[in-house]
Amino acid sequence: MASPLRTLAELHGTTLAAAGLSAIGWLGLAALLYGSDQTGPICSVARATALGQTLHPSLFVAWGLMVLAMMGPLLGGPLHHLWHRSLARHRLRNIVLFLSTYITVWCLVYALFTVVLVSIDGSSLNTLPLLALTIPIAVAWQFSAQKRAALLRCHLRPPLAVFGHRAWLDPNWFALRRAYWCVLSCWALMLVAFAAQSLPLMLIATAIITCEQILRAPVRPRRIAWPDWIRRTRRPMAQQPAPSA
Amino acid sequence: MAISPSGETLPSTTEFQRQDKDQCQHHTWYFLPWHRGYLRAFERIVADAIAKLGGPKGWALPYWNYNDEQNPNRLKLPPAFGSTTWPDKGTNPLFVAARYGHTGHSGKPIELDPDAVELETALTQALFVGAAKGGSPGFGGRRTVFQHAAQDDGDEGFLEQSPHDNVHGDIGGALNNVFTNGLAQGLMSNPTMAALDPIFWLHHANIDRLWEVWLKRPSGHVNPTQDSAWMDGPNGARPFVMPEPDNETRTTFHPSEMLDTTAPSLDYIYEDVSDPFPGAERIARRMQRLRLAIPPTAEVAMAKEPQVELLGADANTVHLAGPDVAARVRLDPATSRKVLRSFQANELAAHNAAEPDRIFLNLENITGSSDATSFKVYVGLGPDENPQEHPQNLAGIVTLFGLNEASALDRQHDGNGLNKVLEITKVIDRLYLGGLREFNEIPLRFVLRHGRESDVSIGRISIYRQGE
Numbered sequence: 001m002a003s004p005l006r007t008l009a010e011l012h013g014t015t016l017a018a019a020g021l022s023a024i025g026w027l028g029l030a031a032l033l034y035g036s037d038q039t040g041p042i043c044s045v046a047r048a049t050a051l052g053q054t055l056h057p058s059l060f061v062a063w064g065l066m067v068l069a070m071m072g073p074l075l076g077g078p079l080h081h082l083w084h085r086s087l088a089r090h091r092l093r094n095i096v097l098f099l100s101t102y103i104t105v106w107c108l109v110y111a112l113f114t115v116v117l118v119s120i121d122g123s124s125l126n127t128l129p130l131l132a133l134t135i136p137i138a139v140a141w142q143f144s145a146q147k148r149a150a151l152l153r154c155h156l157r158p159p160l161a162v163f164g165h166r167a168w169l170d171p172n173w174f175a176l177r178r179a180y181w182c183v184l185s186c187w188a189l190m191l192v193a194f195a196a197q198s199l200p201l202m203l204i205a206t207a208i209i210t211c212e213q214i215l216r217a218p219v220r221p222r223r224i225a226w227p228d229w230i231r232r233t234r235r236p237m238a239q240q241p242a243p244s245a
Numbered sequence: 246m247a248i249s250p251s252g253e254t255l256p257s258t259t260e261f262q263r264q265d266k267d268q269c270q271h272h273t274w275y276f277l278p279w280h281r282g283y284l285r286a287f288e289r290i291v292a293d294a295i296a297k298l299g300g301p302k303g304w305a306l307p308y309w310n311y312n313d314e315q316n317p318n319r320l321k322l323p324p325a326f327g328s329t330t331w332p333d334k335g336t337n338p339l340f341v342a343a344r345y346g347h348t349g350h351s352g353k354p355i356e357l358d359p360d361a362v363e364l365e366t367a368l369t370q371a372l373f374v375g376a377a378k379g380g381s382p383g384f385g386g387r388r389t390v391f392q393h394a395a396q397d398d399g400d401e402g403f404l405e406q407s408p409h410d411n412v413h414g415d416i417g418g419a420l421n422n423v424f425t426n427g428l429a430q431g432l433m434s435n436p437t438m439a440a441l442d443p444i445f446w447l448h449h450a451n452i453d454r455l456w457e458v459w460l461k462r463p464s465g466h467v468n469p470t471q472d473s474a475w476m477d478g479p480n481g482a483r484p485f486v487m488p489e490p491d492n493e494t495r496t497t498f499h500p501s502e503m504l505d506t507t508a509p510s511l512d513y514i515y516e517d518v519s520d521p522f523p524g525a526e527r528i529a530r531r532m533q534r535l536r537l538a539i540p541p542t543a544e545v546a547m548a549k550e551p552q553v554e555l556l557g558a559d560a561n562t563v564h565l566a567g568p569d570v571a572a573r574v575r576l577d578p579a580t581s582r583k584v585l586r587s588f589q590a591n592e593l594a595a596h597n598a599a600e601p602d603r604i605f606l607n608l609e610n611i612t613g614s615s616d617a618t619s620f621k622v623y624v625g626l627g628p629d630e631n632p633q634e635h636p637q638n639l640a641g642i643v644t645l646f647g648l649n650e651a652s653a654l655d656r657q658h659d660g661n662g663l664n665k666v667l668e669i670t671k672v673i674d675r676l677y678l679g680g681l682r683e684f685n686e687i688p689l690r691f692v693l694r695h696g697r698e699s700d701v702s703i704g705r706i707s708i709y710r711q712g713e
Contacts, residue, residue, distance in 0.1 A: 085705075155659035158704070162560065
């Protein structure tokens with residue numbers, strides 16, 4: 001039986017470009033983490049005490065790298081769509097517009113993460129209390145019908161206008177829609193990775209997110225021994241299609 | 246869920262749910278090999294049942310050759326399928342009332358439209374695998390992973406589009422103009438239920454035969470046997486698997502096992518694999534039409550990866566809100582000039598000129614619910630012209646087989662709708678020969694054949710050039 005790895009072997013040029021963007025993101029993050037200051041955070045607010053410090057503009061660069069690193073593998077489809085559905089001379093322009101808007105949306109989400117997490121534990125990210133808080137949230141979200149619905153909508157590829165002002169707006173509109181569904185689908189896993197400030201954990205989260213895109217289904221822990229009282233109160237999941245063989 | 250008016254339901258066995266359901270391959274380069282595996286499994290099951298009932302061994306599936314020009318009744322549904330009774334007055338199991346949808350069997354035999362079984366476009370494609378998105382989808386479809394329904398980057402090959410889709414739609418929908426739900430459509434128009442109509446198997450046997458006809462055309466047509474992703478496919482999350490006659494064993498297969506019909510595992514040949522278009526390849530025909538020098542060999546033109554480029558598009562949604570809908574596609578002047586230069590360069594060259602650009606119309610993001618909807622697409626006709634008076638402007642028939650599934654949003658479908666590709670090179674050639682030297686926009690007409698009006702919308706209409 002063919003595996004998801006073989007699926008990955010079916011790469012378009014634009015998928016390779018997306019992988020390249022991801023690699024740039026990872027290299028940038030690694031440089032930030034293991035660069036001049038061994039103890040420096042990747043893109044967070046260690047020891048930040050004030051909101052102004054928390055949202056320092058330089059952090060947006062690090063957040064942008066984090067988006068590229070973790071979401072890059074998912075962008076092959078959108079880049080393919082933009083490339084083949086645009087006039088040849090507009091291809092790069094439309095991709096730049098798309099990426100700018102997409103990364104901006106995620107950076108705003110990171111800013112929100114930062115404000116929320118720092119307000120919970122202002123001393124530092126990467127603390128056990130924060131992980132203890134975010135991991136159960138992420139697991140719960142993986143089982144939600146909303147997560148599944150958002151994941152499916154990540155594959156929507158809207159028509160793109162070619163002429164007039166719509167030709168400039170449509171790549172941005174596509175990026176906004178795509179980012180919206182990506183954030184809704186992945187925010188909980190990203191929150192864990194963000195709170196942990198750990199490169200390995202980010203890699204694990206990226207692997208999960210990428211598998212979900214390929215399989216079009218949330219990656220969920222199997223055979224969880226739910227306590228009886230939870231089993232009784234859990235609502236039935238939204239009707240699902242037959243599992244893939 | 247009931248799948249027929251009599252309340253029949255899909256099997257609930259684990260094997261069916263996990264392995265069989267939603268396996269059929271469409272809008273992909275696996276369309277032909279998967280359906281050959283499907284035909285083989287069905288033939289084995291029926292042959293086994295016949296033998297067990299004391300009938301002859303070695304029963305083989307017949308095919309419906311609706312392209313047989315020698316047969317005046319070729320377009321009519323074979324009588325054995327249209328009669329409600331056997332010659333001995335018993336019930337005819339080849340007749341299924343659900344074939345005819347909610348309006349029921351009118352007594353009038355189903356007859357296909359000659360335009361719906363158009364073959365030349367498919368059989369004259371030199372390549373099995375399609376070019377880049379927007380360009381030719383090839384004879385057999387674009388490269389994809391396992392693909393049950395229209396998704397992401399796949400496109401139907403020209404054979405899957407015509408006659409395959411059109412015959413499905415004409416049998417399942419020709420007699421009905423209003424559908425209220427999935428069951429109201431005739432079985433053949435719905436991909437999930439089509440195989441419940443016995444005529445499905447004869448139709449697909451003919452599609453399978455046409456694959457052999459294409460391979461045997463004297464023009465070097467070959468399957469993508471050099472590509473392990475096709476030969477050892479499918480790539481993706483699921484394998485191809487079929488039930489054996491014991492209905493317990495399941496056998497997986499790969500396209501590489503579906504190539505030689507005389508191999509023991511398949512063991513059949515077709516009575517008629519004659520070439521309906523002898524002695525003429527697409528490029529040669531086109532260059533003759535344009536009165537241009539024919540490239541020394543078609544292979545020279547095919548050796549390079551063709552360049553596919555968007556020429557223009559209209560992203561305003563077109564609703565097929567009536568029996569005849571007009572639209573216009575604005576073209577990019579700079580890219581249009583490239584097309585014209587490709588024609589002029591050929592005129593100036595005495596020898597070794599490349600083929601002028603080929604032009605493809607793409608109907609993107611087609612969404613709706615009526616699978617049997619079918620319309621004719623005319624190119625270069627203004628809103629005041631009568632399409633019936635301009636058959637030379639007919640670019641092709643589009644039948645939206647699988648529309649309902651492709652418009653859904655679930656694990657197997659991404660909700661983007663169908664994408665259809667029509668080659669409109671012939672019409673553009675004719676306009677060029679008629680003196681047209683500037684392409685600013687191309688008018689289109691969509692003339693409904695059958696289906697539900699107001700149900701279908703086209704997200705974007707685009708035009709691509711494919712050249713060197």
